[in-house]
Amino acid sequence: MIVSRHTSRSLDSDEPDTATPTPPRPTVPTRRPGEGELTQGQHRLDPALRLSVQxxxxxxxxxxxxxxxDLAAAPRVTELIRQRLTAATLRALIVDLSMISFIDTTGGELLLQxxxxAQQRGIDMxxxxxxxxxxRLLDLTGIDASLNCHDSVSTALAHARHQ
Known part of the structure; x- marks a missing residue:
């Protein structure tokens, strides 16, 4: 005799099954309060990397x-920056990362490279x-000490024009 988990009725009986088993509930990842919620002025960004040059x-x-x-985006970013650094008339390169929604240590290494x-070519970055x-990444790793960091693109532009 086989007994079902959901009912005590045996499977070989002639009685119709009236109990419907409840489907298993999917596990939902837990979130801390406020996690994933946007505050005023923030934008939800597409994780795909978008690049623009001005x-x-x-x-x-x-x-x-x-x-x-991240590791997947690093080749694109590396190639774009390499192309800009090989331009004959370039004096200054400004890398605006203010709209980045995620960066890992690959991105930090990319900035150092x-x-x-830029230093080898005599270009201010x-x-x-x-x-x-x-x-946060630059502060935690100490990479910010090796880079010319600015609060805004306009501040970086002002420094680039005076050098």
Whole structure:
């Protein structure tokens, strides 16, 4: 005789089964209070990395990024920065990371490599980390001491024009 978990009725009886088993409940990841909620002025960003390049002044390039910088995005970012650093007339490169929603140590290493390349070519590199995850990564790892960090693109532009 086989007994079901959901009922004490045996499976080989002739009685119709009237008890319907309850489906298992999916596990829901727990969240801390306020996690995932947006405060005023924040935007939910697509994790795909978006890149844009602007030339606000002769010899100055601003590379803005929006999304995630991780191991998957590193080759794209590295190639874009390498291309900008090999430009013949470039005096200053500004990397705007203020809209980055996630960065890991790959992104930190990428910034250090870009800084070394810029120094080798005599180009000033300025970084705008913003107030979020990029700022935290740079502070925690001490990378900010090796970079020219600024609070905004306009501040970085002012420094780039005076050098």
């Amino acid at each position: 030339r606000p002044a002769p010899g100055v390039v601003v590379v803005s990024m929006n999304g995630d910088i 870009a800084q070394r390349r 300025h970084v705008v980390p913003g107030q979020g995850c990029v700022r």
